[in-house]
Amino acid sequence: MDESETAILCSSKQTRFDIKTPVYQQLDIEGLNITVTSAPANTATKPKGKARAEGLEILSNASLKLKAGVHYALIGRNGTGKSTLLKAVAQKLIPGIPIRTRISILQQTDSDKVSSCDTVEGPSGALSSKPQLSVLEEVIEKATSRNDIQQEIDVLLKAVEGQASPLAPPRALRQVHHDRLKKELFELDKDARLRSGTRGMAARKALTAFEKKIAESAERLSQKDEDITDAAIQVETAEASDLLVDLQTQVEPSRIADIESKAKSILTGLGFPKTNFDKPIGTLSGGWRMRTNLASILLQPSDILILDEPTNFLDLLGIIWLEKYLKQLHDSPDPPTVVLVSHDRDFINAICQELIVLRDQTLTYFRGSLTAFDKSIRDKQKYLTRMRDAQEKQKSHIQNTIQQNIKQGKAAGDDNKLRQAKSRQKKLDDRMGMQKSASGGRFKLNRDLAGYHLSARAEIDIPADEKGVSIVLPMAPDLRFPGPLVSLEGVTFRYPTAKKASTPAPAVLSDVNLTIHMGDRMGFVGLNGAGKSTLIKLLTETTRPTKGTITRHPRLRLGYYSQHAVESLQQLGIADEDLTALSLLTNDINTNTDADEKLDEGEIRGLLGSLGLPGRTASDVPLRKLSGGQLVRLAIARLVWKSPQLLVLDEITTHLDFHTVSALAEALSGWNGAAVVVSHDRFLVRRVVEGIKDSERGDEDSESEGEDEEVELRRRLDSERGDEDSESEGEDEEVELRRRRVVYLLKGGGMKVLPRGVGEFEESLERRVEKLLVS
Structure with missing residues (x-):
């Protein structure tokens, strides 16, 4: 459904008692139901009585609790309704939100993927941009209603x-x-x-x-x-x-001057050159306009600040600046409550004190970082699995003794044995299940089991992994003869000089040398404008170097994910409203392969399913109705069906939830081909390029554990392998040791190796941000 044709219907429990002056920075709403329906928005705002509205149910009898001044991360898989929930809060559609609460939201739109900035104050619900205003005027106008x-x-x-x-x-x-x-x-x-x-x-x-x-x-x-x-x-x-x-x-000059000074500081922190402050807002691209929206959001006073994917169009300098700014905001005298959605794990870990988990139409809360949350889920799974296994053994033992008692009791006519068997059978039927209560103490039937009069305890329920889709990449075929996949020698690139220009244009890249072999993992980091996109274009032969040579292996199959891939697919969906993921991929394969390499429908469906587009989602849902994350998976499918040896990925995490980013990182880590990653997502670069599993580095335990693992790995490689399984395992580990893992920094036209990886780049940017915040 198009957004213009949908309505968000909300209902919740409300107290009958008089409420004193509310604390506008916090919410405490019980029994929250949210449904997205195709009914026009002005027909109803909530279902009457206890009746449920028909449509897509986002929340059912959930509890929305926000404490004043706390920074929250709203997490959940793509399509669970995170943006819908945030929109319902921002527009105060949920009963129980004080009408005078100042709520500001930076939200994503579905049309052009240009984020919008709404301050829910007036009947329009949004402050429209005026193309003739300059960037600075636009930010001040939206923040102050000047x-x-x-x-x-x-x-x-x-x-x-x-x-x-x-x-x-x-x-x-x-x-x-x-x-x-x-x-x-x-x-x-x-x-x-x-x-x-x-x-x-x-x-x-x-x-x-x-x-x-x-x-x-x-x-x-x-x-x-x-x-x-x-x-x-x-x-x-x-x-x-x-x-x-x-x-x-x-609006006197002294007050406006203070606001203008703060606006300039925010724009600078978000990456705007000072020369662009007077640039008309109508000339900006979607990414830069999103930054102006974010700047105006940060400039205005708010009780609740909602940020939906604020890092999508920021480089790493802007991301780190935003981290520091929000931390300072938290330490201010009257801090707002912050709720954000982001795929950037490091950003969430740095900003948020608590997590709001949207899953199965309900909200649960966790105090701590994403890493701690993942660890708690794994620990709980291990604990419950051990409890279930032990209980299964106990059940088997009790069942055997029951059978023996019955057999012996009947043979000897012993009623005591039969009564003992009956008692044990009752225990097996009614007393086996969870042994611990929710508070961690010993389980008591009449206290801890809802509806305990039914007598039976609940079965041990092991929570499923919340890692989103499991992504599977087909193995890259052999090249048949050795050689580098791509080689750049003395490559220089500069844009053509205008005829009237007296001096040549500066070099975007200068004297770059790079060789990529099978299995290599290479990451490229740098600020916007450093030449990352130009280097990608040279690697993929979409542009030619001004100087130097680029050679490719004659049998190389290359897959290139562009940072504009989602927007391109959206345009295809708009042009052909009936186009689906299955029909698009089928057309790609039929027009670009020989007859003996074509895939049948079952194989194409299997490929789409392995990437998270199963069944009717692939064949029945038009492209224009797929989410950004689903379009990313389709774009990946269009690359991997031909089994490339080299994947070049340019900002692939932009539209993905962090669960899917983790799944993608796992898939790339075990893949046998070469991967080139351009990303501002520090977790992705560390996991895929540097091979570091823990997203939080720096503690001695993880470092020593990593050293012990490497020592153990080499010891196992040096030991004798007694069977074919151990030999193949050793070969895989030896390949891993030989794999080149390099992070390059692009800056000023040059390219240099970062010995300590993306962390070294991050540290240098943190020093720059400290200077920006002080000034």
């Missing part, structure tokens, strides 16, 4: 100082007041529609009273000149003058 204030000033100033008529100031004052009342009416109307019970009745009474106030204001606005008394003219003229002075104070 344009709205200036419009009121212009109306009052013309009336007060123009002296066109003594009635002009009262008329202008009445118009300004009436426009403000209409904005307030929107909020009261939403409040009355969302609330129920005693508070709903109070809200509707307040709305009715306010509607009368609006009617009176409209009547005063349309009052005839001859009916306005001299006393009213005198009083309202004075009020108009006082209001004008107050508004002018709000």
Whole structure:
């Protein structure tokens, strides 16, 4: 369903008791239900009574709890409804959110994948950009509503100082007041529609009273000149003058100068060159416009700050700056509550104190980092698995003794044996299950089991892995004869010089030498504009070098994932509304392969299924309705069906949830081909290129553990292998030891090796960020 054709229906439990002045930075909502339906948004805002609305259910009887000033990460697989939940909070569609809460949201849109910045204050729900405004003006306008204030000033100033008529100031004052009342009416109307019970009745009474106030204001606005008394003219003229002075104070140069200084600091931190501050907003690309939206979000005061994938278009310098800025925001005197969605594990670990896990239409909470959360899940799985295995052995032993007691009791006519068998059978039927309560103590049937009168305990339920889809990459075929896959020798690239230019354009890349062999893992990091995209174009032969030579293995099959791959697929879906993942991949294979290399439908479905596009998702859902993460998987399928020996991946994590990023990293780590990774995602570079499994480095245990593993690996390689399995295992480990893992930094046209990997680049950027924040 298109977003314009859907409505978000929300309902929740509400207390009947009077609530004191609310804390606007926190929420405590029970019994939350959210459904996305195709019904028009103005037909209903929530299902009546206890009836459930028809549509896609996002949450069912969930609890939404946000504590004031805490930074949360909302995590969940692609398509579970994270963005829908955030939108419902931002638009205050959920009953129980105080109507005066200031909520700011940076959200992703489905149309052009250009993020939008909404401040939910007025009837429009969004602040529209004006293409003629400069970048700096746009940020300040969205953060302060300066344009709205200036419009009121212009109306009052013309009336007060123009002296066109003594009635002009009262008329202008009445118009300004009436426009403000209409904005307030929107909020009261939403409040009355969302609330129920005693508070709903109070809200509707307040709305009715306010509607009368609006009617009176409209009547005063349309009052005839001859009916306005001299006393009213005198009083309202004075009020108009006082209001004008107050508004002018709000936009006085000293206050605006402070806001402008802060706006410039934020824009600089997000990567904007100072020369672009005066650039018209309408000339910016989607990525740069998202940064202006993010800057305005950070500039304005908020009670709840919602950031949906804020790092998508930031380079690593901007990501680290945002980390530091949000940490400073947390330490401020009146910090907002922050809720963010991100695929960047390091960013989440650095920012968030708690996780909100959206899974199976409910919300659960975890205090700690993503790494700690993953470890807790693994530990719980191991514990419950051991408990279940031990219990299965115990059940088997009890079952054997029951059979023996029955046999012996019947043979000897011993009723005690038969009663003992019956007692043990009852224990087997009703007393086997969880041995620990939710609090960790010993399980007691009449205390810990809901509906304990049913007598039987719950079975041991081992939680499934929440790693998203399991990605499987087909093995790369042999090259038949040795040689590098790609070799760059003395490569220099500069853009063509204009005819009127007196000096040649500076070199984007200068004297670059690079050789990629089968199995290599290479990562390229650097700031935006450092030449990463140019290097990728040279590797994939989409552009030619100005100087130097590039050679490729004659049998090389190369797969290239462009950072614009999702947008390209979206355009294909718009051009052909019936196009599906299955039909697109089938067409690719049929038009680009020989007859003996074609895949049948079952094989194509198997490939799509292995990448997370199973069954009807592949064959029935049009491309235009697939999520960004699903389109990434389709783009990967279009690359790997021909079994490439080299994968070149340019910002592949942008539209993926972190579970799928982890699955992709695991798949690439065990793949036998060569991989070139260009990414600002530090976890992906460390896992795929550097081969580091733990995303949190730096503790002595993990370092010593890594050293012990390497020593053990070499010991096993040097030992004698007694059978074919151990020989093949040793060969794989030896290949792993020989595999080249290199992280390169692109800067100033040059390329150098980072001995300590992406961590070394990260440390240098942290020093730069500290200087930016101080200045």
